[in-house]
Amino acid sequence: MNPKPAPSPVLRARGLVKRYGHVTALDGADFDLYPGEVLAVIGDNGAGKSSLIKALTGALQPDEGEMWLDGARVAFRSPLDARGHGIETVYQDLAVAASLDIASNMFLGRELRRPGVLGSVFRKLDTKRMRTESAAHMSELKIGLRSLTQSVETLSGGQRQGVAVARAVAWSRHVVVMDEPTAALGVKESAQVLDMIRRVRERGLPVVLISHNMPHVFEIADRIHVQRLGRRVAQILPRDHSMAEVVSIMTGALEVSSEPGSGTVVTDTNAARAAGLTPRPTD
Amino acid sequence: MSTTTAPAPSKPPSQAAQDPPAWKRFVHTPTAGPVLALLVASTFFSFQSDQFLSGGNLALVIQQIMVVGTLALGQTLIILTAGIDLSCGAIMAFGSIVMAKLAAEGVLPPLVAIAAGIGVCALLGAANGALVTFVKLPPFIVTLGMLNIAFALTHIYSDEQTVTQLPGELTVLGDTFPMGSTDISYGSVLTIVLFLVFAYVLGQTAWGKHVYALGNSPEVARLTGIRTARLRMTIFTVAGVIYGIAALLLVARTGVGDPKAGQTDNLDSITAVVLGGTSLFGGRGLVLGTLLGALIVGVFRNGLQLMGVGSIYQMLITGVLVIAAVAFDQISRRKQRS
Numbered sequence: 149m150n151p152k153p154a155p156s157p158v159l160r161a162r163g164l165v166k167r168y169g170h171v172t173a174l175d176g177a178d179f180d181l182y183p184g185e186v187l188a189v190i191g192d193n194g195a196g197k198s199s200l201i202k203a204l205t206g207a208l209q210p211d212e213g214e215m216w217l218d219g220a221r222v223a224f225r226s227p228l229d230a231r232g233h234g235i236e237t238v239y240q241d242l243a244v245a246a247s248l249d250i251a252s253n254m255f256l257g258r259e260l261r262r263p264g265v266l267g268s269v270f271r272k273l274d275t276k277r278m279r280t281e282s283a284a285h286m287s288e289l290k291i292g293l294r295s296l297t298q299s300v301e302t303l304s305g306g307q308r309q310g311v312a313v314a315r316a317v318a319w320s321r322h323v324v325v326m327d328e329p330t331a332a333l334g335v336k337e338s339a340q341v342l343d344m345i346r347r348v349r350e351r352g353l354p355v356v357l358i359s360h361n362m363p364h365v366f367e368i369a370d371r372i373h374v375q376r377l378g379r380r381v382a383q384i385l386p387r388d389h390s391m392a393e394v395v396s397i398m399t400g401a402l403e404v405s406s407e408p409g410s411g412t413v414v415t416d417t418n419a420a421r422a423a424g425l426t427p428r429p430t431d
Numbered sequence: 432m433s434t435t436t437a438p439a440p441s442k443p444p445s446q447a448a449q450d451p452p453a454w455k456r457f458v459h460t461p462t463a464g465p466v467l468a469l470l471v472a473s474t475f476f477s478f479q480s481d482q483f484l485s486g487g488n489l490a491l492v493i494q495q496i497m498v499v500g501t502l503a504l505g506q507t508l509i510i511l512t513a514g515i516d517l518s519c520g521a522i523m524a525f526g527s528i529v530m531a532k533l534a535a536e537g538v539l540p541p542l543v544a545i546a547a548g549i550g551v552c553a554l555l556g557a558a559n560g561a562l563v564t565f566v567k568l569p570p571f572i573v574t575l576g577m578l579n580i581a582f583a584l585t586h587i588y589s590d591e592q593t594v595t596q597l598p599g600e601l602t603v604l605g606d607t608f609p610m611g612s613t614d615i616s617y618g619s620v621l622t623i624v625l626f627l628v629f630a631y632v633l634g635q636t637a638w639g640k641h642v643y644a645l646g647n648s649p650e651v652a653r654l655t656g657i658r659t660a661r662l663r664m665t666i667f668t669v670a671g672v673i674y675g676i677a678a679l680l681l682v683a684r685t686g687v688g689d690p691k692a693g694q695t696d697n698l699d700s701i702t703a704v705v706l707g708g709t710s711l712f713g714g715r716g717l718v719l720g721t722l723l724g725a726l727i728v729g730v731f732r733n734g735l736q737l738m739g740v741g742s743i744y745q746m747l748i749t750g751v752l753v754i755a756a757v758a759f760d761q762i763s764r765r766k767q768r769s
Contacts, residue, residue, distance in 0.1 A: 228656045237654075245644040245651050247714045252640050257656040259637035271636040 156219060158183050158354050159204065159235070159323055164213035166199050173199035174210060175378030181323060186345060186355045188365040191375030192398055198327070200375060201358055205237045205325055206230030217322060234321030240328040243312030246301035250293065251275065251282040253300055254315045285318045286310070288351075289344050306337025313344045317353065324348055325356045330364055342368050362391045374398055461708030461716055464759060465723035468706070472727060476734030483737055486613035492729040493615075496703075497622040498523075498684060499696055500725035501677040503703035504629060505556075505670035507721045510704050511633075511646045512666055513713025514570035518559065519674050520696030521581035524689075526552035526678035528585050531594040531688025534601055541600035549675030555581055556671015560664045578697065585690050594688030604683035618680045625676065629718045642666060646714030702749065703728055706756050727752070 161179035165172070174196050181187050191197040202208040204215070206224030215222050217233055224230040227237070244253045252259075260274045260281075261267030267274070279296050286293060291310040293303070300308055309329055316324050326345070330338040338361075345368055348355055359365050365372060366386050374382040374397050382397050382404040389397075389404075396402040457463055476483045502519045509516045530548025534541045555577060562573040604618035633639035641662055644652040653659045681692055707724030709716025728749060735745045 227654060231656060239654060243651070245647040245655075245714070247647050248640060248643055256640060256644055256652075259640060261637070270631075271638070273635055273637060273640070275635075 155182055157181055157216075158218060159356075160216040161200075161204065162214050164200065164203055164210045164215075166196075166203065166208060166210050172378055174203065174213075177203075177213070177375070177379045179204065179373065179380065180383070181354050181356060182371075184349065184352050184354055185370040186349050186357055186368055187371050187373055188357045188359060188369035189373045189375060190359065190362075190365060190394070190398055195375040195398075196378040197358060197375045199378075201237075201325060201327060201356070204230075204356070205235055231319070235323045235325065236316035236320035237325040237327065238309070238312045238316045238329055240331050244300045244308055247299050249299055250286070250296045250303075250311055251278040253311055254278065254282040254285065254318060256315075258319065281318075282314075285314045289314050289317065289347050291340075291344065304337065305333050306340045309333065309337070309341050310344060313341065313348070317348050317351065320353055322354075323356060324353050325358075327358045328360065329357070330359065330361060338364065362395065365394075366391055374404075376400060461710070461760065462720045462723065463708075464756065464763075465706060465708050465720050465727060468756070469723055469727050469730065472730050472734065476730065476737065479734065480737040483734055486611060488733065488737075490613050490615055490619065492726065492733045493619040493622070494684070495733065496725045496729035497616075497618050498677050498681045498693075499699045499703060499728070500722060501622050501625060501680055502674060502696055503700040503707075503721045503725050504625060504718055505673035505677070506700040507704050507707070507709055507716065507718050508629075508642065508666050508670050508673075509570065510701075510709055510711060511642050511713060511716055512663060513646050513711075514563065515701065515711070516559065516570065516574045516670065517697050518555070518574040518577035518581055519670070519677075519700055520693035521578045521585065522552050522555045522671065523674045523678045523681060523696065524691075524693040525555070525581045525585040525588070526675045527682045527692065528589045528594065528688045528690055530678065531597055531601065531682055532589065534598050535594050535596055535688070541598040545601065545679055548678055549672060552675030552678060553668055553671040556674065557664065557668040559671075560667025563667065564660050564663045582694075589688065589690040591690060593690065597682065597686065597688070601679070602683045602686050604680055605686065616684075618683050621676070622680065623722075625673070626718055626722045633718060638662075643714050648714075699728065702753050705753055708756075708760060710760070 157180040159179065159181040161177065164174045164177040164179070166174040177196060177200050179200065189197055189201065199208065203210045203213075206227045206229050209223070209225065215224075217235070222233060224233070224235075230237075245256060248256065255278045260278050262272045262274045266272040283296055286296075289310065291307065291314060293307060293310075300311060303311070313324075313326070313329070316326075329345075330341050333341060342364060345355055345357065357365070357369065369386055372382075372384050372386060372394060373380055374384065374394070376398060377400075381400075384394065384397070384404060386394075393402060397404055473483075482488050502523060506516055506519055526548040529551045530544045533539045533547055534544035538544070539547060559570070559573050559577055562568050563570050604621060605616055607614035607616045609615075633642060641652065641657045644655065644657060645659055645662055645666075649659050652662075682688060685692065703724035704716070704721050705711065705724065706727050707716065707720030707722070709720055731748060731752065732742075732745050735748065736742075740748075
């Protein structure tokens with residue numbers, strides 16, 4: 149339906165397998181992320197969503213399968229390794245060190261030192277420069293803050309998430325992964341985070357968004373990756389499907405052909421009805 | 432790792448200009464309470480006793496707190512990681528016996544004996560660290576065990592005997608030099624310098640930021656790429672080295688190697704840390720707060736002494752003070768949150 153020339157994916161994975169004893173978390177999962185898009189990854193609990201994300205960000209090492217970043221084969225040994233390759237992750241509630249200020253958090257683990265002897269011998273941090281750069285990054289994402297010297301624990305949940313997003317964006321060269329970034333937030337703060345995701349996209353960085361929140365997914369995602377039973381069962385465009393249909397695909401009531409926009413096949417009429425769909429006999 | 436930079440900012444910073452003034456920020460730091468307490472106590476005692484504010488008396492207060500204060504510095508590092516060290520006093524006692532005995536018996540040259548004593552403390556600190564980091568035992572239990580081990584080692588190695596007739600190198604820190612009309616001990620100066628060094632390290636270096644991040648949440652620290660196992664090991668080992676320096680100060684102050692020394696110093700050091708506004712939950716606090724905490728204990732003991740209050744009542748008041756300080760901290764924090 150969309151015969152545009154397919155750009156090559158920024159991040160690609162084929163046949164990822166991860167077993168824990170007799171439990172198979174990933175069962176030959178594929179993954180494609182294209183330049184400049186917001187890709188939502190959705191799936192029921194136990195669908196292998198978080199295992200997939202962990203594999204992509206180096207937090208777990210798949211037993212089988214291959215990954216490519218910008219066309220080059222990669223295998224991440226650790227989250228640090230993935231970060232070294234320009235993949236930054238924002239974790240739901242593990243984002244910031246509460247008692248440190250914003251600039252310290254932005255540069256945590258990658259601090260800037262003063263030039264000259266002060267930096268090399270006395271290891272003195274360049275606090276001023278870190279504050280200036282932090283302020284610039286925060287304002288670029290339009291995250292309004294009164295002060296950069298206050299500790300992060302005095303900020304609201306949305307602002308805190310803003311610090312985490314700003315840090316990821318500042319350091320990411322290829323991909324920003326956000327794991328349930330709005331799960332702990334209120335309505336207004338969630339809207340702020342979605343706004344931030346839009347600005348990240350405007351900067352040209354692709355975003356992988358893991359979310360349970362269908363309205364958020366439909367509001368922001370360019371494409372949706374549906375994970376089910378350890379593998380990718382569908383890649384769909386939000387405009388081609390209703391929310392109820394997507395939920396049905398997630399739960400296995402509907403199946404979608406691998407061609408984008410080519411419609412769905414009902415495999416479980418009762419489940420589809422329960423999800424609020426009135427299945428047509430043929431599609 | 433610190434040579435990489437984030438992409439250069441394009442817009443001028445707009446928020447930084449609106450930071451509150453320094454004094455307002457200070458009021459919200461955990462050090463504000465201890466400063467206030469110290470000022471109030473000093474004012475009170477200066478009205479009670481003419482001697483209190485004399486240079487000689489203040490030098491005496493610092494002299495009295497230098498050992499516990501130095502122990503409390505190492506304790507602060509561990510408490511900042513949400514740990515606790517019950518073994519610091521016992522480790523110090525063992526280190527002091529090792530250096531005193533090796534030097535007095537002429538087994539090693541005095542300076543090497545001092546290094547050996549400090550090294551033993553570093554080793555026991557590292558052993559605490561390894562058990563907490565790699566065996567993942569709670570610091571309370573590990574250091575409780577180490578308290579007993581170090582206590583026993585001290586008594587076995589010393590054969591319950593006080594070591595006397597120490598070479599001059601071991602007691603030089605107890606000597607004084609005149610400053611105006613006041614005699615200041617070299618040990619007091621060393622203690623203050625140690626505090627300043629660690630205030631700098633914690634406040635101005637990446638290592639310091641990582642200590643706080645580890646105390647806030649080990650998981651956050653790990654995910655931002657900090658090598659948390661190595662960091663925790665380093666912290667416990669550095670604390671051990673500091674206990675070794677405290678051992679040297681102890682020997683210098685008393686002039687002997689005393690196997691019975693330091694038995695309540697573990698709790699006294701925790702008292703100083705807590706009075707200094709450092710949170711027992713980790714990640715919040717300042718070493719200069721600990722210095723203030725040690726000074727508060729010292730000032731109270733000294734002031735009450737000058738007023739003729741018995742030592743058992745001094746203990747009573749110190750106990751009330753600790754509970755009051757923690758209660759004050761908790762309540763003010765709850766108010767700030769809500």
